[in-house]
Amino acid sequence: MTTPTLPKILFVTPRFLFPLDTGGQIRSAKILRAAQGTLLDITLVAPATADQVRTHAHELQNVCSRFLPYPPRWSHPWHRWLGRALALFGNLPISVASDLSNPLRQLLAQERRSQTYAAEVCDFLHQAVNYPTLPGPMPFVLFTHNVEQEIFRRRLEVAKTGWQRWLWRNQYQKMARLESHLVGRFHRILTVSERDRQFFLTNTRHPDVRMIPTGVDWDELPWHPPAPTREMVFMGSMDAHQNVEGVRWFLEAIWPIVAQQVGNARVRIIGRYPPAALVSAYQADKRIEFTGWVADVAAAARTGQVFIVPLRVGSGTRIKIYEAMALGLPVVSTTIGAEGLELLPGKHFLQADRPEEFAAALVALLNDHETCVTLSKEARLQVESCCGWQQAAQVLARACGIT
Numbered sequence: 342m343t344t345p346t347l348p349k350i351l352f353v354t355p356r357f358l359f360p361l362d363t364g365g366q367i368r369s370a371k372i373l374r375a376a377q378g379t380l381l382d383i384t385l386v387a388p389a390t391a392d393q394v395r396t397h398a399h400e401l402q403n404v405c406s407r408f409l410p411y412p413p414r415w416s417h418p419w420h421r422w423l424g425r426a427l428a429l430f431g432n433l434p435i436s437v438a439s440d441l442s443n444p445l446r447q448l449l450a451q452e453r454r455s456q457t458y459a460a461e462v463c464d465f466l467h468q469a470v471n472y473p474t475l476p477g478p479m480p481f482v483l484f485t486h487n488v489e490q491e492i493f494r495r496r497l498e499v500a501k502t503g504w505q506r507w508l509w510r511n512q513y514q515k516m517a518r519l520e521s522h523l524v525g526r527f528h529r530i531l532t533v534s535e536r537d538r539q540f541f542l543t544n545t546r547h548p549d550v551r552m553i554p555t556g557v558d559w560d561e562l563p564w565h566p567p568a569p570t571r572e573m574v575f576m577g578s579m580d581a582h583q584n585v586e587g588v589r590w591f592l593e594a595i596w597p598i599v600a601q602q603v604g605n606a607r608v609r610i611i612g613r614y615p616p617a618a619l620v621s622a623y624q625a626d627k628r629i630e631f632t633g634w635v636a637d638v639a640a641a642a643r644t645g646q647v648f649i650v651p652l653r654v655g656s657g658t659r660i661k662i663y664e665a666m667a668l669g670l671p672v673v674s675t676t677i678g679a680e681g682l683e684l685l686p687g688k689h690f691l692q693a694d695r696p697e698e699f700a701a702a703l704v705a706l707l708n709d710h711e712t713c714v715t716l717s718k719e720a721r722l723q724v725e726s727c728c729g730w731q732q733a734a735q736v737l738a739r740a741c742g743i744t
Contacts (some may be wrong), residue, residue: 343622347382348743353631355440356387357413359387359397362613362634364579364660365486367463371556373404375734381743382406385395386448388413402438408453411444417637433470434493434515440467444553460741469523487539487656488657490517490581495654495677499586507670521545526529531740533657534681551740555682556730557663562639564669564721569648569710572607573599573703574645574670576661577640579615583654587678589593591651591699592623598700600628603707611641638664645670646713647706649698650678658682662690666720671713673702683727689720 356363358370377383385405388722392411394401401408428438449471450459460480460517466489472481524530524541530550532538541550575591577584586603588610599606606628613634623629635641641650648665650672658681665672672690673677679690686692691706693699707711 345379345623347380348459348738348741349384349457350741351384351386351449351456351458351461352405352464353386353445353449353462353468353600354580355388355468356434356463357387357393357397358385359393359400363581364657365465367660368486368555369484369647370404371558371730372553372733372737375382375730376737377404377406377493379389380734382486382737384452384458386411386445386452388442388445388446407641409448411442411448414439416504423459424597429511432515434489434512434519436469436489436512437470437516437519441470445519446471459743462737462741463527466520466523467721470519472523480529482528482529482531482740483524483655484531484737485537485541485628486533488520488537489656490652491540495656496582496586499590499653508614511705529740531636531737536681538659542670551736553631553736553740554733555658555660555663555728556733557724557728559663559667559721559728560732562664566666566719567670567710568644569713570607570644570646571605571707572645573647573649573707574611574642574665575649575651575666576598576642579610579612579619579633583652584612585619586654587620587652587675590653590696591649592619592629594696595651595700595703596629598696599703599707599739602704603702607643607706609641611635611638639668642668646710648672648701649703650674652678665725666690666717666724669717669721671706671716672720673699673706675699684720684723689723690716708732 344679358366361367373383383405383406386409391412425435428435462482462484464484466485469483475621490513493509493516495514498511500509500661504684524545528545530541531553535552538550538552541547553708567642578638608629610631613744615631620631648670659678673693674690676692691702693702729730
């Protein structure tokens with residue numbers, strides 16, 4: 342029996358996917374893994390060094406049939422800082438200027454000449470700056486993980502100093518102009534939430550905007566009832582601005598209230614590269630732990646009783662909320678932290694935006710293990726009902742014109 346030939350797509354991402362330690366990398370890699378070899382034949386393009394390719398050869402085999410690396414830009418830290426400083430005076434936001442790549446443009450031009458693809462997917466808006474025009478009639482799909490301008494607007498809203506307000510206003514204005522312009526270079530847009538889809542429909546008037554669901558490997562994360570440890574857990578890369586800002590806000594405004602009312606409460610901040618200044622500021626408080634990088638984030642989080650998402654900056658959706666719910670951790674989140682997910686406040690998680698409300702929700706859960714378990718069970722049922730990566734892979738295939 343002849344094996345049917347799968348449609349070939351070119352998937353272009355601005356970051357090497359492995360290790361999976363950011364939400365964007367996790368989302369892209371999990372969708373590709375679910376699609377590769379069953380729905381699609383994927384050629385993956387990403388910046389990578391020879392060492393990265395060697396180290397993660399097995400993981401690459403699971404997400405693509407062919408991997409095409411190109412040289413990372415600003416790979417040296419000094420080049421990166423200088424490039425970002427100079428970008429302040431250009432027309433592009435710093436995050437977009439860092440993804441400009443002549444080697445990538447040349448690689449894509451060569452691939453389009455030498456190979457026949459059913460579709461090409463540009464992962465993240467930043468990468469779209471390397472697409473000057475629609476290169477051909479096949480579907481060109483932009484996969485937006487966020488509304489990028491919204492991130493900068495929210496950073497502006499929480500900025501505390503004059504230079505911070507100047508910086509984020511500068512970046513917001515540049516991104517708002519660019520975002521509206523770049524989406525027109527693609528036949529189709531994929532967003533990670535209905536909220537984001539409505540934004541692009543309304544603000545860019547693009548004729549074809551679709552939503553791709555957020556998934557989680559719930560079948561690989563067995564549910565356990567939350568342990569009565571009085572421990573609050575945060576998960577997230579601590580070199581990401583939105584996570585640093587959220588954790589700092591939690592420790593400054595929320596933690597003192599909880600600590601006063603729950604004497605044996607503790608906090609674990611799980612995530613790579615926590616800022617030295619932030620760690621130093623709280624190292625005298627032995628109830629607060631910054632773990633840094635951990636090999637198994639899920640195992641590290643299981644000791645918690647409550648999962649916290651104190652985010653005031655961001656866009657798109659947070660995969661870590663679904664992961665925490667799959668594990669069995671009840672969640673307390675801001676509105677921004679949980680936005681875009683198929684969750685009901687009060688049933689699947691507790692929602693709070695003011696420090697006093699957030700602290701009250703945490704105190705209530707830490708003192709009531711039975712409510713923790715009830716919330717945990719409702720959240721797990723919701724995750725199982727709507728959040729598989731296979732569904733997301735099918736949406737990707739359809740967006741590429743493949744039914």
